[in-house]
Amino acid sequence: MRTISEQPDEDNATMDESDERTETDQPATESMAFDHDVVIVGGSAAGLAAGVFTARHGLETLVLRGGHTALLRCSLLENYLGLTNVDPADFLEVATEQARDAGCRVENRRVEQLRRNGVGFAVDTVDETITTRRVVAASGSENDYLEEIADGALYCGPATHDNLEYYVPCDDAGRTAVDGLYATGRLSGVEHQVLIAAGNGARVGLAVVRDSLRDAGLWDDLADHYHDWTVYPHRHDGWEIDDWLRERLPDDIDPDDDAVAERLAAYRERLEARTRTETEQADRLERGQELLEQYHDE
Template sequence: MTDTEPDPTREHTHDVVIVGGGPAGCSAGVFCARGGLETVVFDRGRSSIRRCAHLENYLGFPAGIDVETFYDLMHEHAETAGCEVLPDLVESVERTDDEEGFRVTPQEGEPVTARRVVAATRYDGEYMRGLDDDAAMFETRERDGEERERFDSEYAGHDGRTPVEGLYVASPSDEADTQAIMVAGRGARVAHRVVADARIDDGWWEDVADGVDWVRREAELDDEWADRDRWVEWFDDYYGGDAPVDPDSDRFRRIRAAAVDDSLSSYVSPETIDERAAAGQEALAAHLDVDRIVAAVDAETLLDHVEDELIRERARELDTVEASE
């Protein structure tokens, strides 16, 4: 064993390895990392989206966005969510000796191991050869009078699962994966499946493992639902009857506690909403040209904005004084 090989007696170095740092890979990475999985994204730096001259149909950018800025924002989002993004090309993915995970070998860096791997790159898929019967994973097509093999885009199911346990495919897929927003959606769907499967490995069952990643306003919690016991009661009523787990077991109680914690933590205060809104705009502004921002904002709009900020700041000061009295 070389110095660069992971110690096979240790736990996997990551929960999830994602091969590809384009829209599919970064989207999958965000959801996996936010789902509590230690995630690494390998990006060879040549995502197919870079062939696009200007991205014009990605929702949220009315005038479009230049590809380099979009690319940087994708990677920053993945890293902010908790992913490690490595600029390296994956050469091979192999089963570990115990068949409980995968060994991922990049071109330049050290090999890593992971319980799950998500393929999220449109290039030929050679790095996966040998994980399954090649006749199932690859298809032969004739082009220019020559027969050529390529990864079968229909190999994975709708949710990215494949016949190889722990291997998922976000791209290529049988869906149209030439539009960035559709590819990102595919990555999110596959990651949703990955997170659910990881929870099932931890004792959850299918119905309750299928969680939702969002936050809600704290004001929506009325007196009844602000009480943790009410959530416990709801969980027992909703899942207890059909759960494939004894409702009196330690496993059921453990999963119930985790699910209730997830539900309650999804409600955020007005202060947190304001903080996150400001952080989101600041993160976006960091990628924008200052001169263009100034040129796009007329003087009257700028003065109105400053006045509104002063009013909000004064309101915060008054709230602080009242709270201290």
């Protein structure tokens, strides 16, 4: 994946010749309607981190959890960066609130089965079937609900003492062989630490957002530029944003075409929405302090 720096004068990106998204007609969005944009199976370090990123982008995100949680088996979290010697149950509670603040719905419900449903998925829980365009599997050592999807291609047997290779095969960004299905955290085979599971969840959340942007007709160079950053007021003063956007279009795309201009305008709006006013910053700082204080509550 390409890395593109934020400011034009720092830009070290080159166009990827394999960029195939050149059409200017309607974006390749799915025609089906789903209950959610993303369902995340598992609401611990990896799943909640992924949800923070998808929900902050505005994707309707449902986190379902109900099953074994390795996080709650730690004695104290001594090795989490910037937050040391905390009770894992407190950590989970604060992380859950953070995900909710970001816009996730988090529900305690176990997923029984995952099935393909058009270009999306049907997620069977004990009492309801939920439809979604994308699924992030973040269920730690539990994978039985994946047993039937893709003719078992993603299922490597139950996690037991004899089978420590139960991970779901996926690329670095969590994409599996099934379009729209991602894996993250322990289930994807990353190292067995909370900090790493959370970091991996964030990476997979970003991949989900970027793929959604592609679905909405954005070209690779712009979709891959999405970083979920926020910036101080005036950070973008002097940035010729329209020129910057046009430079990132494939050569055969006409920036003055109405459909193209519309997509660029939507992306521009997103970039501008990253700037936080001083009041917004103060409000968020206060909420951040409030969450941190929960670590001291008895």
